[in-house]
Amino acid sequence: MPSSSATRASWSMSSDAAIRCRGLGKAYQLYARRTDQVKQMLFGSFHRFYLEYWVLRDIDLEIRRGESVGVIGRNGAGKTTLLRLLCGISQPTCGELKVAGRVAPILALGAAFDWEMTGRQNVLIGSAVLGLRRSEILRRMPSIAEFAAIGLFIDQPVRLYSAGMRSRLAFAICAHAEADILIVDEALAVGDAAFRRKSLAFMESFRRRGTLIVVTHDMEQIRALCDRVIWVDDGGIRASGGVAEVLRLYDDATEAEEDDGIRFRLDAEARAALSQAAANRRHTKWRSG
Amino acid sequence: MSGRFNRRDQTKASTRLPDGLDQIYDDRAEGGVAATVTRNRPIGQSRAGGRATPRDRRVLAPLSVGWRHRELILAVLRRELADRFSGSAFGWVWAVAGPLITLAIYTTTFTKAMQLPVASAHGNTSSYALSTFVGLIVFGLFAELCSRAPMLMHEHAWFLKTSIFPSETLAWTAVLRALSYAGISFLVLLVFELALNGIPPLSILLLPFIVVPLVLFLLGMVWFLAAIGAFTRDMSYLMITFVPLMMFATPVFYRVADLPDPLRVLAYANPLGTAIEMARAAVLDGVSPPTLAYCGFLVVSLAVCRGGYAVFERYKGILVDVI
Numbered sequence A: 001m002p003s004s005s006a007t008r009a010s011w012s013m014s015s016d017a018a019i020r021c022r023g024l025g026k027a028y029q030l031y032a033r034r035t036d037q038v039k040q041m042l043f044g045s046f047h048r049f050y051l052e053y054w055v056l057r058d059i060d061l062e063i064r065r066g067e068s069v070g071v072i073g074r075n076g077a078g079k080t081t082l083l084r085l086l087c088g089i090s091q092p093t094c095g096e097l098k099v100a101g102r103v104a105p106i107l108a109l110g111a112a113f114d115w116e117m118t119g120r121q122n123v124l125i126g127s128a129v130l131g132l133r134r135s136e137i138l139r140r141m142p143s144i145a146e147f148a149a150i151g152l153f154i155d156q157p158v159r160l161y162s163a164g165m166r167s168r169l170a171f172a173i174c175a176h177a178e179a180d181i182l183i184v185d186e187a188l189a190v191g192d193a194a195f196r197r198k199s200l201a202f203m204e205s206f207r208r209r210g211t212l213i214v215v216t217h218d219m220e221q222i223r224a225l226c227d228r229v230i231w232v233d234d235g236g237i238r239a240s241g242g243v244a245e246v247l248r249l250y251d252d253a254t255e256a257e258e259d260d261g262i263r264f265r266l267d268a269e270a271r272a273a274l275s276q277a278a279a280n281r282r283h284t285k286w287r288s289g
Numbered sequence B: 001m002s003g004r005f006n007r008r009d010q011t012k013a014s015t016r017l018p019d020g021l022d023q024i025y026d027d028r029a030e031g032g033v034a035a036t037v038t039r040n041r042p043i044g045q046s047r048a049g050g051r052a053t054p055r056d057r058r059v060l061a062p063l064s065v066g067w068r069h070r071e072l073i074l075a076v077l078r079r080e081l082a083d084r085f086s087g088s089a090f091g092w093v094w095a096v097a098g099p100l101i102t103l104a105i106y107t108t109t110f111t112k113a114m115q116l117p118v119a120s121a122h123g124n125t126s127s128y129a130l131s132t133f134v135g136l137i138v139f140g141l142f143a144e145l146c147s148r149a150p151m152l153m154h155e156h157a158w159f160l161k162t163s164i165f166p167s168e169t170l171a172w173t174a175v176l177r178a179l180s181y182a183g184i185s186f187l188v189l190l191v192f193e194l195a196l197n198g199i200p201p202l203s204i205l206l207l208p209f210i211v212v213p214l215v216l217f218l219l220g221m222v223w224f225l226a227a228i229g230a231f232t233r234d235m236s237y238l239m240i241t242f243v244p245l246m247m248f249a250t251p252v253f254y255r256v257a258d259l260p261d262p263l264r265v266l267a268y269a270n271p272l273g274t275a276i277e278m279a280r281a282a283v284l285d286g287v288s289p290p291t292l293a294y295c296g297f298l299v300v301s302l303a304v305c306r307g308g309y310a311v312f313e314r315y316k317g318i319l320v321d322v323i
Helices: A004-009 A034-043 A079-087 A120-128 A134-148 A151-155 A163-175 A193-206 A219-225 A243-257 A269-287 B009-012 B019-029 B061-068 B070-087 B091-113 B117-120 B126-153 B157-161 B169-197 B202-231 B234-249 B261-269 B271-285 B291-322
Strands: A017-030 A051-064 A068-072 A095-102 A103-106 A181-185 A213-214 A230-233 A236-242 B039-042
Touching: A017 A079, A017 A213, A034 A181, A034 B202, A051 A079, A051 A213, A051 A236, A051 B070, A068 A079, A068 A219, A068 A243, A079 A095, A079 A103, A079 A213, A079 B202, A095 A181, A103 A163, A120 A151, A120 A163, A120 B070, A134 A163, A134 B019, A151 B061, A163 A193, A193 A213, A193 A219, A193 B291, A213 A219, A219 A243, A219 B291, A230 A243, A236 A243, B061 B070, B061 B169, B061 B202, B061 B291, B070 B091, B070 B169, B091 B126, B091 B169, B126 B157, B126 B169, B126 B202, B126 B234, B126 B271, B157 B291, B169 B202, B169 B271, B202 B271, B202 B291, B261 B271
Parallel strands: A068 A213, A068 A230, A103 A181, A181 A213
Antiparallel strands: A017 A051, A017 A095, A095 B039, A230 A236
C-alpha cells in the first residue's frame, strides 16, 4: 500500500479552508458474480476479483470558509458522487480529503427518512445524525415544523407525504442543524414557488455565515447564490472560476453537445463486467427474492 | 384541520423565516452555542478500497464510538422500542408472554415428557425452571443478535446510502435493543424467584459485572456478522442452522456441573456458557463468580469486541457501495 503520510505531514489545512481535496477519486467495484464479493473479502489482499469503474478521478479542490460554490454538470458527470464524498456518505478510493466543520447535506428529495415513522420522529433521528443533542432538537422542533410548513402532517408517517412535503421536511432539518457547511443537491426541484422562495431566503442568509455548496441545473439559482462555479464533466473538473465565465463556457458546450449516451460509455473491461453481472442477476433474481 | 396544508402558509406572500431559526444563528454569532466540530480525514492511497480511512487503533475504540454517538444511538433505540411496543397492539404482553410460554414448554418437556436425568437431579421442577430461564434469557440475546446481525446493514441500507449515518453505531443499537428485551424477561424471572424461593440472594447485585463482558462479546459478534453479512447473504442462512445447534452446545437446559470433565472445559470455553453459569450463580445460588474465570471471560470478550470492530472498520468504507 503506497502511503501518503509524507505528503500528509507537509500538507496542513490552512485556517480558512472548509473543504480541501487533492487527487480525490472514487471507483465503484463491479463484480461479475455475487460470489466474487465473498472471494474479494476473504482473499482480497492476494488478488482483485472486481473491475473498477471510475466515477471521479483526480479532483483537486479547495473551498474556503464562507464561500458559496455552485456545482454544475450534465447527468452522470459525477456531481452527486462528489457531494457524497464531501459529506462522508461514501469513502473515496484514493486521494486526500479534509473537511472542517459540521456538514449538513440536503440530498435529492428528502432522502433519509424512515417511511413508517412520523415526521417528528424522523426529525429526531435526522437531527441526531447531524450531531444534535436531543434537548437541542426538542427546543428547535417548533421552528423546524414552522419552516417545513406541512401542518398536521408532521405527526403522520412519512409514507403519506408527497415528494414536496418530504423535501420540505428534509430542508427544515438541515436548516436547523447549525451546520458550518451546507450542501444542497437539487433539493428545491420539487418544492413549490413559495417554499422555494423561503429556502432561497434561508440559503441567502446562510451564505453570510457558512460555506454553501449548491448543485443545481437552475442557472438563475446559481447566479443568485454563488460566488464561484465548478463544472464537473466526465468525472473530473472541466472548469472552475467566476460565475459568469463558467456559465458561458457551459452554455456554449451544452449547445454544441447532443443528448446521447456517449457520456455513459464505459471502457471495454468495465462493459464486459457489467454485462456479465447483468446476466447473472437475471438468473439469480428469483432466488434472492 | 381546515385544508390539506396550513392555510396561513398558502396565503402568506412574504418569505419570513421562522424566528427559531434566527435564534439558532444569533446564538452562534455571539459565540455562545456552537462548538466547531472538526472532521479531518486524511486518506491514504488505496487500491482495494478497504483502507480509505485511518483506523482507530485504540483498544477501547469500540466503546468510544458508542460514547461519541450516544445521542444518535439512543434516538434510534428509542424509535425501535417504540416501534415494537406501540406498533403492535399487545407489545408489552408479547414481551412478557413470549419468554413465559417458551419456558413453560421447555420445562414441561424436559421434566415431564422426557424426564431428563439432568432435570431430575435438580430435585424439583421449579428450581430447574428458574435455572433454565436464566439460560434462555442469555441465549435469547445471542440468538436474536445472531439472526439479526447479518441483515443489519441491509435493514438500514436506505439510511446508510442517503445520509451521513455512522454505520458502526447500528451494532450498539441492536445490542441495546436486545438487552432491553432481556431486561423485561429478567424482571419476569425476578417475580418468579420471589414467588418460588423468596428474596433473591445479595449476589444478584453482581449481575451488572456479568452483563458488561457479555455486551462486549455480543457487540464484537454483531460487528463481525454485520460486516460479512453486508457482502453475502449466506451468513444469515448459516445462522439459521447455527443458532439452534448452539442452543444445545451451550448449557441452557443443563448446568456445566452436569457435564463430564472433558466437556466441562469446552463449555467454559464458550463465552456464552460462562455468562450463563455466572448469571445463575449470582442470581439463583448466591455465589459470586470465581475471579480467575471472570477475568478470563472479560479478556476474551474484550478481544472479541475489538476484533469484531476491527473487521467492521476494515470493510466500513466499501460497505455503502455493496448493500
